Amino acid sequence: MEQIQEIVELVGGVLGHDVVGTYLHGSSVLGGLRPASDVDVLVVSRRRMDEQERRTLLGGLLRISGSRNKIRPVELTVVVQSEVRPWRYPPTGDFLYGEWLRAEYEAGAVPQPEPMPDLALLITMTLAGDRPLTGPRPAQVLDAVPQADLVRASVAGIPGLLDDLDGDTRNVLLTFARIWTTLATGRIESKDAAADWVLARLPPEHRPVLEHSRQLYLTCSYSEESWSDALRAQVRPHVDHVLTEIDRLLARAPRT
Structure with missing residues (x-):
């Protein structure tokens, strides 16, 4: 899928060798994409991005995501490996892009590190889906989420x-x-x-x-x-x- 390749290339261009792995999750691994499904991607990084890298990644995603670009919406989450391995709750995410936030981005907001409870779900789906786009299999870079934290x-x-x-x-x-x-x-x-x-x-x-x-x-x-x-x-x-x-x-x- 051309859009997925564009996402991989964009992430690699911003983070370079600091990308541990890039993984599909969501509908892509849970029965297949539907007409309104996002392309859900989890990026595991060795470090946090600086402000310019955040802006570069955001600008690229605004161009390759969403109906106004006549393409599927993208939900892309970047997490620093050391923030989730060993696992603890609530996890911290480094960057989140979703089409529902487009108006905020276009008004000047830039995704910043923040607590992201949803990472428990994303990581669980990533491990179950086992669909690396780059890097090793997800079980080699991510810890399993305890059931209690999945509930939370x-x-x-x-x-x-x-x-x-x-x-x-x-x-x-x-x-x-x-x-x-x-x-x-x-x-x-x-x-x-x-x-x-x-x-x-x-x-x-x-x-x-x-x-x-x-x-x-x-x-x-x-x-x-x-x-x-x-x-x-x-x-x-x-x-x-x-x-x-x-x-x-x-x-x-x-x-x-």
């Missing part, structure tokens, strides 16, 4: 997801389905597989909105998302039910 990372984003519920309904509902699935099974599934798992456990009145989200995910781009008034009215009751199930599992989850 899964639920850390719930407040932000609730804030996004109206504007990004499909993704939020599918992410809640994935959280429930991960807490119950210990696995990170693709969004459609997680939806299937949850649909089998939902009361009939709470299934339609998740069925609709799953179908949108499998067949439509972000710009094609549509919801009837009748379905919109069912979204919050569905979410409340799912959050109740998540809370029930959290009460039994292992603690660190």
Whole structure:
């Protein structure tokens, strides 16, 4: 895939020999890319980037990511190996690019090091997917994440997801389905597989909105998302039910 090669070349041009490895995760390794899927890449580096390197990497990603460039959105995370090996929670990420932050980047923001609980999920997917683009296999450079920390990372984003519920309904509902699935099974599934798992456990009145989200995910781009008034009215009751199930599992989850 030409876009992936461009990402690899961009990262290599910025970090050079300090790239330990570059790895696919997300939809690419969990059942395959869907019409609205990001290309998810984790970069493991030997050191933090300086400000000019951050700006160079950001500028390159703005050019090779997203629908305005008529190409898939890219989510690229850079982590310094010593920040996650040995593993500790919460992990620190060195750089995060995602299309949902494009407006901030274009207004002058530059990604900086910060705590990134999501790295627990990204690293788990990276290890399970085992898809190096450069460097050794991920198990040679990353530690496995304990189940307790996978649980903590899964639920850390719930407040932000609730804030996004109206504007990004499909993704939020599918992410809640994935959280429930991960807490119950210990696995990170693709969004459609997680939806299937949850649909089998939902009361009939709470299934339609998740069925609709799953179908949108499998067949439509972000710009094609549509919801009837009748379905919109069912979204919050569905979410409340799912959050109740998540809370029930959290009460039994292992603690660190």
